[in-house]
Amino acid sequence: MTGRTRSGDLKLLTGTHFINGDEACAEGAVAAGCTFFAGYPITPATEVAERMALRLPQVDGVYIQMEDELASMAAIVGASCAGARAMTSTSGPGFSLMMENVGLAAMLEAPCVLVNIMRGGPSTGLPTLVGQQDVMQARWGSHGDYEVIALAPESPQEAFELTYEAFNVADRYRTPVMILSDEVVGHMTEKVTIPSAESLVPAARRGRKPLKRGFAPFLPGENEVPPMVFAGEGYHIHATGLTHDEYGYPLITPEAQERLVQRLVRKIRDHADEIVRTEELYTEDAEVIVVSYGCSARTTREVVEQARKRGMKVGMLRLITVWPFAEKRIRQLSGRVKAFVVAEINAGQIAYEVERCSEGRAKTVLAGFMGGRIFSPDELFPIVEEALS
Amino acid sequence: MIQKLVPQQALEADKRNWQKGHGDHPLDRFLKEGRIPHIWCSGCGIGIAFTAFVRALEKGQFDCDKTAVVSGIGCSGRAAGYLNLDTYHTTHGRAIPFATGLKLARPELKVVVFSGDGDLFAIGGNHIIHAARRNVDITVICINNFNYGMTGGQGGPTTPLEARTTTTPYGCAEHPFNLIYLAKAAGAVYVARWTVLHTYEMRDAMIEGMNKRGFSFIEIVSPCPTGYARRNKLGSTLDLMRFYRDNSYLAAELDPENTALPFKGRVAVGKFVDVEKPTFMDMWESCVVNKARK
Numbered sequence: 001m002t003g004r005t006r007s008g009d010l011k012l013l014t015g016t017h018f019i020n021g022d023e024a025c026a027e028g029a030v031a032a033g034c035t036f037f038a039g040y041p042i043t044p045a046t047e048v049a050e051r052m053a054l055r056l057p058q059v060d061g062v063y064i065q066m067e068d069e070l071a072s073m074a075a076i077v078g079a080s081c082a083g084a085r086a087m088t089s090t091s092g093p094g095f096s097l098m099m100e101n102v103g104l105a106a107m108l109e110a111p112c113v114l115v116n117i118m119r120g121g122p123s124t125g126l127p128t129l130v131g132q133q134d135v136m137q138a139r140w141g142s143h144g145d146y147e148v149i150a151l152a153p154e155s156p157q158e159a160f161e162l163t164y165e166a167f168n169v170a171d172r173y174r175t176p177v178m179i180l181s182d183e184v185v186g187h188m189t190e191k192v193t194i195p196s197a198e199s200l201v202p203a204a205r206r207g208r209k210p211l212k213r214g215f216a217p218f219l220p221g222e223n224e225v226p227p228m229v230f231a232g233e234g235y236h237i238h239a240t241g242l243t244h245d246e247y248g249y250p251l252i253t254p255e256a257q258e259r260l261v262q263r264l265v266r267k268i269r270d271h272a273d274e275i276v277r278t279e280e281l282y283t284e285d286a287e288v289i290v291v292s293y294g295c296s297a298r299t300t301r302e303v304v305e306q307a308r309k310r311g312m313k314v315g316m317l318r319l320i321t322v323w324p325f326a327e328k329r330i331r332q333l334s335g336r337v338k339a340f341v342v343a344e345i346n347a348g349q350i351a352y353e354v355e356r357c358s359e360g361r362a363k364t365v366l367a368g369f370m371g372g373r374i375f376s377p378d379e380l381f382p383i384v385e386e387a388l389s
Numbered sequence: 390m391i392q393k394l395v396p397q398q399a400l401e402a403d404k405r406n407w408q409k410g411h412g413d414h415p416l417d418r419f420l421k422e423g424r425i426p427h428i429w430c431s432g433c434g435i436g437i438a439f440t441a442f443v444r445a446l447e448k449g450q451f452d453c454d455k456t457a458v459v460s461g462i463g464c465s466g467r468a469a470g471y472l473n474l475d476t477y478h479t480t481h482g483r484a485i486p487f488a489t490g491l492k493l494a495r496p497e498l499k500v501v502v503f504s505g506d507g508d509l510f511a512i513g514g515n516h517i518i519h520a521a522r523r524n525v526d527i528t529v530i531c532i533n534n535f536n537y538g539m540t541g542g543q544g545g546p547t548t549p550l551e552a553r554t555t556t557t558p559y560g561c562a563e564h565p566f567n568l569i570y571l572a573k574a575a576g577a578v579y580v581a582r583w584t585v586l587h588t589y590e591m592r593d594a595m596i597e598g599m600n601k602r603g604f605s606f607i608e609i610v611s612p613c614p615t616g617y618a619r620r621n622k623l624g625s626t627l628d629l630m631r632f633y634r635d636n637s638y639l640a641a642e643l644d645p646e647n648t649a650l651p652f653k654g655r656v657a658v659g660k661f662v663d664v665e666k667p668t669f670m671d672m673w674e675s676c677v678v679n680k681a682r683k
Contacts, residue, residue, distance in 0.1 A: 036494050038486075057681035062493045062673065067519040071486035074479065078459070078490025081477060082498070086490065104480050231475040231491055232498045234454040238421065238470055240478035249424070250470060250478075 010058045014196045021185040022047035022089075024156040024192050025115050026055060028163030029087050031194065033203050034113070035061035036084040038075035040068055040094060043127045044183040045117035048089035069094035073101035073114070080110040081239065083230035085167050085203075089115035091183075092125060095134055095141070102176050103142030106264060108239045109218070109226065111170035113163065115179040117186035118294075120345075120371035130183035131371035132294055132345040136352075138178050139323050145261050147268035149275060150178040150323040152293040156190045162320070168203060169275065173267055174225050180322055182345070184295035184374050216246040218260075224267040268324055277320040278329055282308060286315030288387045289333060290367075291354055292343040293319040295374050300343050302377045303384055314384055325353045334358035339387040343367040343380055363387070419443045419453070424471045429464060432626035434585035434611030435532050439468050441588055441609075442503065442530065445595035446474075456499045459488040461508035463539045464613075465532040468503045482512030485520045488527050496670055499528075499599055506533040507545040510566055514546065521575035521604045526668045528598040528605045531568060533650075534613035542616025549652035553620045567649040572606040573662050579605035580645065580662035585612065586633040587658060594660065603668045610656055623653075 012031045019027070026048050029037070037052040039045075049065070056063040066072040069090055076086035090098060095116045105112055118134050120126030138150045149169055153159040163179055170177040217237045218226045226246075229235045242250040243257045268275070281304055283289055292300035297318045307314035317333070317340075319326060330353075334340070339362055342351040348366045355364040367383045369375045407423025420443070429435050446453065453474050460469035462481035469476035475498075479487045484502045492500040502509075509517050509531050517529065536554050537543040544554040544561050547568065551560040572580045579601040581594040591609060598605035612618055612629040623629055633656060640648060640657035648657040667675070 036490065038490060054681075057673070057678045064489070064493060064523075064669075066486060066489075067515050070483060071489075071516050071519070074483035074486035075490035075493075077479075078477070078487035078492075079494035080490075081487075082491045082494035084490075084494035086494065100480055101483060104483075108477075230495070231457045231477075232455055232495050233475075236421070236453070236473050236475055238476045238478070240470060241480055242478065249421075 012197055013194050015194060017192045017194065018189060019156060019192050020047060020187055020189045021153065021156040021159040021181055022117060022187070023051045024159040025089065025163045025179060025181065026051035027192070027194060028160040029113065029167070030055050030059055030061075031160075031200070032085060032164045032167035034085045034087050034167060035059070036076065036079035036086040037061070037063050037088065038066050038072040038079070038086070039088050039090065040066055040072050042091045042094045044119055044186050045089045045091045045094075045115065047186070048115055048117070052087070069097035070100060073098040074104070076112045077101055077105045077108065077110045080105070080112045081108065081231055087113040087115065089117065091117050091119045092121045092131070092134055093123070095137065099137070099141040102148070103144060103146065104241050105176040106142065106146035106148070107241045109174035109228070109264075111174050111228070112176050113166045113170055113179065114176055115163065115181065118180060118182040126372050128183070129372045130295060130345060130374060132182055132296060133349070133371065135180065135322060135344070135346065135349040138180055146264050148176055148178060148323055149173065149268065149321065150180045152180045152319060152322045153185055154294055154297045154318065155185060156188060156192045159185060160192050160194065164200065168201065172225070173223070173271070174228055175268060180294065182294045218244065218248050219246040220263060220267070223271055224263050272324040273328070275321060275324055276326050276329075278326050279318040279320060281316040281318070283315035283317060283333065285313055287313040287338045288341060288384060289315045289317050289337050290341045290343055290380075290384060291317045291319065291350065293322055293350065296343050296345055299375055299377055299380055303380045306377060306381065307384060312385070312388055314388065319350070322350070325357070327357045330354055330357035331359070334361040337362050339363040339365055341365045341367050341384050341387050343375070345369050345371045345375070416440075416443050416447065419446050419473050420471055421473045427471055428467050430615045432612065432614035433464070434534065434609070434613070434626065435465050435468065437585040437588060438530070438532055438591065438609045438611060439471070441591040442468070442595055443472075444592045445599065448592065449596035449599060451499060451599065455497060456501065457491055458501045458503055459484045459491065460502070461504040461513060463505040463508045463537065465503060465505035466508055482508055482516065484508065485513060485516040485527070485529065489520055489525050492525060492527055493670070501599060502527060502529045504531065505538070506531055506535070506547040506568070507537045510568065510571075511546040518571070518575040521572060521577040521606070523669045524576060524578060524603045524666050526603055526670060528595070528601070528607070530595065530607050530609065532609050532611050533568060534611045534617055536613055536617040538613050538616050542613070542620060547650070549650060551652045552617070554617065555620070565650070567645070568606075568608045569648045569661050570645040573645045576604065576666070577606045577662060578603035578664050578666050579660075581660040582608040582610065582648070583658050584610040584633040584637055584656055586630050586637070590658070601663075603666055610650070
């Protein structure tokens with residue numbers, strides 16, 4: 001696929017494609033109107049950058065390969081402040097470097113999308129093999145208090161859809177949004193259907209109607225989110241990584257800190273119901289629910305189907321939104337299930353959240369695998385079976 | 390306890406206070422209301438360089454709606470916040486990549502990075518050489534005061550051999566960067582150095598740099614009386630201005646390799662590089678976009 005369709009619309013390649021999850025992320029971004037990508041090569045996320053390098057010049061966008069991931073993240077925050085829909089992609093080691101300016105994006109309330117194709121860690125770890133060990137880093141990686149939104153696709157098709165959606169969510173809440181994909185989904189080639197423009201949720205409008213200069217650019221509007229204006233529009237705004245007042249001017253006081261950080265947290269936390277998305281399978285009468293996300297959910301789905309065939313009351317809760325966490329749903333379900341099994345490729349990260357939200361009403365069992373491969377149904381099944389008994 | 394948001398009226402009242410006295414000076418229109426007084430120490434050279442920049446905006450007739458200033462962290466990094474332009478105060482060392490994103494996403498903007506030597510050449514060293522290599526069309530103004538002022542005067546990448554700072558109490562044992570030589574080698578198309586004594590030359594270099602297509606770099610040698618000058622017994626800012634008067638020499642023809650700034654040594658000033666080279670966006674259009682659309 002060179003990027004040209006019969007209709008000649010280079011932005012949205014409506015039709016059926018056979019592409020991998022990384023490429024699907026890139027197509028989702030281009031479809032969403034992303035016009036700026038800054039990145040640095042890293043396995044297994046390089047294919048996202050490669051496809052953006054191919055596609056952005058076709059759609060009036062700019063691709064730039066930066067000198068490192070610190071610069072890549074800083075550049076997309078800059079591009080976002082200039083009004084572009086901007087994205088970067090990386091994997092574990094690069095994700096660590098990006099954390100500095102994830103905090104800046106949160107503080108400047110600069111919407112942007114960060115794709116992390118997770119590989120096994122720590123450190124250089126398993127460059128070419130899968131892991132899901134960056135889940136907590138996605139949430140807490142940059143210093144200070146803030147909230148992020150993170151979405152985890154389980155297939156290339158969903159990688160397209162969620163990346164497309166990530167831009168709308170980022171603009172709506174003025175926050176960095178992460179795609180927490182993984183090496184399995186990223187390198188898996190599957191059918192991806194790109195819909196026609198009419199069947200996609202239209203891109204949210206960026207920016208706001210013109211106001212007179214001197215307004216307070218960080219005075220929150222709807223949902224505690226201030227409307228955004230961009231560089232070069234004549235507003236002469238100031239944006240700083242320092243704690244600031246509603247004018248965007250530095251104000252180093254406990255009162256300003258309380259007001260600003262409370263709002264940065266609340267604008268996501270208080271709207272979790274609108275943001276959180278999950279998929280449920282046989283949860284109505286389940287006694288054990290397997291909580292999973294990303295590639296792990298593919299094995300989980302198979303295990304749940306097998307268990308049902310044998311008459312076992314097992315269900316699945318798949319986290320499409322990893323952050324904010326589906327707290328409310330876990331609380332509800334914890335009152336009527338025996339146990340949650342959390343199937344993930346790490347030493348227990350989402351398991352902590354499930355345990356916290358079930359508040360002892362249901363047991364939490366970790367089915368944790370250290371990575372390098374996706375676990376097989378044969379490995380997960382006995383854990384589920386034991387949880388049931 | 391959750392703090393209630395400040396009502397709009399309170400914010401407006403705040404603003405009326407700011408307006409007092411704003412506009413009395415003809416250059417006030419280049420400053421954001423209510424931002425002065427600034428944070429710089431008395432005797433600091435950053436204010437002089439800042440004024441030169443404001444005068445460059447005036448004399449160069451730059452469109453304030455289409456000029457953005459990006460700063461990193463440090464004393465010089467605070468300059469952005471005072472300017473009545475679109476201004477961004479970013480993370481330590483990352484002003485240049487942020488500015489790169491800003492410029493490439495909105496190429497009609499004039500983007501200026503105003504920051505210090507530690508921010509641009511230590512933590513941000515990798516970014517400045519790569520922005521120069523790519524020839525991104527931005528202007529970098531580097532205030533070089535030979536130490537980290539904001540944190541109390543520590544040694545940095547430009548601290549001369551033997552100079553004392555709080556972290557080089559016996560004298561600096563590391564060789565410093567020569568910023569002019571480095572900027573040239575990395576590919577900057579315009580490179581100049583002036584001291585804060587040279588107010589007009591500094592202003593004109595800023596205008597020239599901002600009008601230059603491509604990566605322009607201007608080093609401003611500046612006194613830090615609180616940190617660097619005090620610990621090295623270099624005297625007051627007035628003494629240092631006399632020192633600049635007596636020891637700076639115009640070196641337009643000088644090879645940038647010979648423009649290093651030794652401890653208490655002479656200061657080579659002037660314009661060292663002024664060449665033409667396609668910018669990042671020029672090459673993007675001609676080499677990439679033209680082929681991609683075929």
